[in-house]
Amino acid sequence: MGFYIQFLHRCRKGEKKKGYPQFKKHCRSVEYKVSGWKLSEDCMKITFTGGFNAGSFSLYCNKETREDLFRLKINRVRVVRRADGYYAQFCFDADRKEQGEYTGNVVGLDLGLKYFTKDQNDNAVIYPQFLRKSERKLKKAQKRLSKKFVKGAKPQSNNYHKARKRLGKTHLKIQRQRQDWAIKQARNVVASNDVVVYEDLKVSNMVKNHHLAKSISDASWYQFTQWLDYYGKIWDKAVVAVSPHYTSQDCSNCGHRAKKSLSTGTHSCPNCGIEICRDTNAAINILKKGMGILGRSWQNSTFGQKESASEEGKHRERTISIIEGKPTIVSGSL
Numbered sequence: 001m002g003f004y005i006q007f008l009h010r011c012r013k014g015e016k017k018k019g020y021p022q023f024k025k026h027c028r029s030v031e032y033k034v035s036g037w038k039l040s041e042d043c044m045k046i047t048f049t050g051g052f053n054a055g056s057f058s059l060y061c062n063k064e065t066r067e068d069l070f071r072l073k074i075n076r077v078r079v080v081r082r083a084d085g086y087y088a089q090f091c092f093d094a095d096r097k098e099q100g101e102y103t104g105n106v107v108g109l110d111l112g113l114k115y116f117t118k119d120q121n122d123n124a125v126i127y128p129q130f131l132r133k134s135e136r137k138l139k140k141a142q143k144r145l146s147k148k149f150v151k152g153a154k155p156q157s158n159n160y161h162k163a164r165k166r167l168g169k170t171h172l173k174i175q176r177q178r179q180d181w182a183i184k185q186a187r188n189v190v191a192s193n194d195v196v197v198y199e200d201l202k203v204s205n206m207v208k209n210h211h212l213a214k215s216i217s218d219a220s221w222y223q224f225t226q227w228l229d230y231y232g233k234i235w236d237k238a239v240v241a242v243s244p245h246y247t248s249q250d251c252s253n254c255g256h257r258a259k260k261s262l263s264t265g266t267h268s269c270p271n272c273g274i275e276i277c278r279d280t281n282a283a284i285n286i287l288k289k290g291m292g293i294l295g296r297s298w299q300n301s302t303f304g305q306k307e308s309a310s311e312e313g314k315h316r317e318r319t320i321s322i323i324e325g326k327p328t329i330v331s332g333s334l
Contacts, residue, residue: 031078043069046088048079059088068094083168100235106195108287110247110279111221113212116185118279120287125185130177131218134170141167178220186227194237197290198225199244199282242289252276252284 010018036050043066047056059066069090078089109117116127145167148160189196203222207213225241232239248267249257256271260278267274267281 029078029080031076033076037077039069039074046077057088068092083165083172096234098234100191100237102194103192105193106287106291107189107193107197108283108285108290109189109196109198110283110286111199111201111219111224112279113215113219115279116219116224117189118277118283120280120283122277122280124279127219128177128181129215129218130174130181131214134174138167138170141170178218179223182220182224182227186224187231190228190231190235190237190239195290195294196228196232196237196239197287198228198239198241199247199286200225200241201244238294240290240293242286242293244286247282247285247289248278250285252281252288 004021007019007021032048032050036048038047038049039045040047043059045056045058048054061069072092072094075091075093078091080087080089108120110119111117113127115124118124141163145160145163148157148163150156150160201221203216207216209216228239229241231237246257249259251258251267251269251272251274253274253276254269254272256269258267258270260267265278267276267278269275
């Protein structure tokens, strides 16, 4: 939608290069349910016989994934095209349980741009800003693609398609860097704490601020919180999402509400006189809200194995696919 609005603005201004929006192609994936595909007896190859009718391809995966293909019933198969090749996603029901170590720690996380996360103890994690670091490389690839584009030529030259693939691989690398970062950070947080409380931000509304939209999208908060919930269920640990309303405005010491702008980095309470970092103050309030939902007080809580166990994570079914952290199963070029 943002590209379409920019296109309308360029039309109103009478610019020569309007940049007409193009529809995304619908040939990025093909899904098979029960029929249309067949695995070899050793699960080393997959053959497509349905409408796709592409033939047989070798499967590359690790030993654990291949054992899952032998052992579990596959519900459906999806072939997805990425910038660097074709991938086969296998969906099946599995019960993944891991024995987590219970530490007795609790943490409240305030998500931000200056610091990716900050907890109630003033511990901060800085985000690597993958998109910002790759901007020069992206601009260079986009310029090369633009120079090779010939208006009215159908089809475009081979050099144009090579440049398009290079640009796509650059975007794909940034996407995978974000995902890898989110997985590792979420796993580390859940492994180190028995209770994790974070603010449930409405990212879709926040990106409407065009001054911060790029930084917010690059931070990938939503992906991080999804992995927090995922690992919380696997390790039977409590992961709670709370409303972010007034977490920065309310004083964590006395509860007095003092409005402040986004540029104000220090919380100075006019009621009790406490001075504390704005993000740390918000993290304490977030933790208090989460402990209230769990029916406990933050100051005198003790958490053992039974108390922090999540009932939802004890008995459940899981859909295994590439987006849930399973090793990629990639077929040959189609």
